[in-house]
Amino acid sequence: MQKISNSSLLKITSVLLILLVVAKVLSLVVLYLLPSDGVELNVEESYQPKYQRVDFKNMLRSSVKVTPEKKEVIKSGVSITNMILKGLYGTQESGFIIVALKSKPKNTSIIELGENYEGYKLVAIEKQSAIFEKGSTKYTLNLDTAKMAAKKYKKSTRSKAKNNVEVSQKIVSKSDIEHYAKNPKQIWKEISIMEVKEGKKIKGFKVTRIAPNSKMATLGLRKNDLIIKANNVVLKSYRDALNIYSKIKDIDLVQIVVIRNGIEKEIVYEIN
């Protein structure tokens, strides 16, 4: 009878087991040397409040008119539906809103959080709305700037701001925006834009071509314009530019700052 220890099967099994152990040990060494976590895109999430333009003259004029006497008149019973929220700034803890009555839309008032307006106490400021409280009931007043602004700028207008930045306002139809969003190819048929770098950093995006008689040509951009900002965001990367592009369908106001012939120029697009 053959001894088990002499059997060739046992020898082969032993060698295979040793090889298995060696392979496992090697893999553990490799595992020790390799990273244990992958790379994930780390995007700094920053809340960008909705871009709004506020008529500062109106704010100043109206702020004078907010007097305690007026607050007493309020008690006569103005409904929340008769109010227009023209602008807001702040968070749930602090900030102010610009509000007016529909009957007197130009008589705006600045109301700080906690203050009363027409018998309603401002208790919170959201991204798109202000929350009022009267008695034990809460009311939400949504932001409604588009209609007001559209009335104001029916035609393209131009003005020169105090800091010598030329400002021009233009109306863009929502259907055009939707058309371009569905047919991005059309954009690049009508306009060519390329990055301009200062060292390794992107300084802005230069308009290198704009098709004459195209819709893009009516938007006020010209060849060699250097776009440096959009909605107050400095365009330092393709991501910054694409962020605006991806949200374009939901935005009703777009402001871009370009450098033209060495002078900063602001173009505001009202989308309605």
Next chain:
Amino acid sequence: MVKIAKLFGYTLFFILALMYFTPKVALYYFAEMQLKPMSVIINDEKVIDNGFSLSIKDSTITFKAIESAKIQTIDLVFFGLYNKVKIEGVTLASTAASLVPTKVQSIELSYHIFNPFNVSAIAVGDFGEAQAQVSILDKALQVDLQPSKLMNKEYRATLKNLKKTKDGGYEYAKNF
């Protein structure tokens, strides 16, 4: 002869065992780190070690922090003598829609020992069919494209950047 057969058998067993035990997920993380300096990051993916292969599902590829493509499945098989990467269900970002159709059905890259200095690739998508060869020695890339009707009709501007061949296709060559 028996000894040679045994040696061959042991070697094969060792290679297979090594392949099975190799920490493929950690190797994938290492590869991701190599891609990071090139601003290429793979996000939101599920990495599955299948023993002899690695699957990456539902990944989003970003280039310079811009979402560039979504990929349903990437299967990586490395046998040493024959290696294959199969990519299926690629949807390019809408920003690329002005250059090429955004749907790519499959891309298959293969490398085998009988052609050690070349990596070949075949891609099929709405753009048509493309075959590519990467020469490791010459550091050269050659792509032959047979464009689809859609590509011929809608993406002429892109095709203009390629050289037309006699068979109605297009070719692109680049040294790196």
